[in-house]
Amino acid sequence: VRSHKAEFDRRGVAIAIVSFAEPAKLLHYQEEQRWPFTMLADPQRVAYRMFGLKRLSWFHVFSAATLKLYVKLLREGWKRKRDYGGGDIYQGGGDFLLDAQGNILFAHRSRDPADRPSPEKLLRELDRLEPGNDAVR
Amino acid sequence: MDKVDFKQLPLLDLMGNPAELTVGLQPYLLLIFLRHLA
Numbered sequence: 001v002r003s004h005k006a007e008f009d010r011r012g013v014a015i016a017i018v019s020f021a022e023p024a025k026l027l028h029y030q031e032e033q034r035w036p037f038t039m040l041a042d043p044q045r046v047a048y049r050m051f052g053l054k055r056l057s058w059f060h061v062f063s064a065a066t067l068k069l070y071v072k073l074l075r076e077g078w079k080r081k082r083d084y085g086g087g088d089i090y091q092g093g094g095d096f097l098l099d100a101q102g103n104i105l106f107a108h109r110s111r112d113p114a115d116r117p118s119p120e121k122l123l124r125e126l127d128r129l130e131p132g133n134d135a136v137r
Numbered sequence: 138m139d140k141v142d143f144k145q146l147p148l149l150d151l152m153g154n155p156a157e158l159t160v161g162l163q164p165y166l167l168l169i170f171l172r173h174l175a
Contacts, residue, residue, distance in 0.1 A: 001167070013166070014165070015167045016158060019170075037169075039151055040158065041148065046146075046147045050146070087173055091173065093171050095170070097167050097168075099165055100164055100166075103139065104139055104140065104141065105165070
């Protein structure tokens with residue numbers, strides 16, 4: 001998403017990242033990563049539950065798709081520089097597109113760590129939205 | 138869940154203070170929930 005930020009900006013999309021890490025850990029993480037987005041903490045995972053994001057089963061966390069993802073990241077030069085104490089590797093993530101009234105226009109709840117919508121997919125969903133159209137779910 | 142009340146989301150900023158999620162002047166908000174930090 002970071003590499004496509006300009007495309008999201010052009011479509012009028014604010015981006016916020018939510019983590020279940022404690023704020024102090026997230027602050028440390030952000031000082032190193034410098035993501036150009038609002039970073040928010042949900043250490044009690046209340047928002048995670050509200051959005052229906054569950055813990056993943058072990059066979060989804062350690063799936064072939066996950067292994068493939070990490071091989072791809074390593075090839076792209078990703079290095080795990082530091083242990084941020086992120087904790088629960090089983091917690092699922094997700095991506096949600098909302099309008100200013102809070103209506104959920106698009107929802108993706110990850111089935112495994114590799115299961116995230118691509119930025120291109122998110123941009124296509126945005127381009128499908130037109131004022132007056134029913135929400136896309 | 139079809140709709141979210143932004144004021145009901147108990148999110149914290151990086152200093153640990155309550156942070157109300159708003160779309161601001163933008164028409165859309167992309168909310169990305171991370172897995173663990175890596």
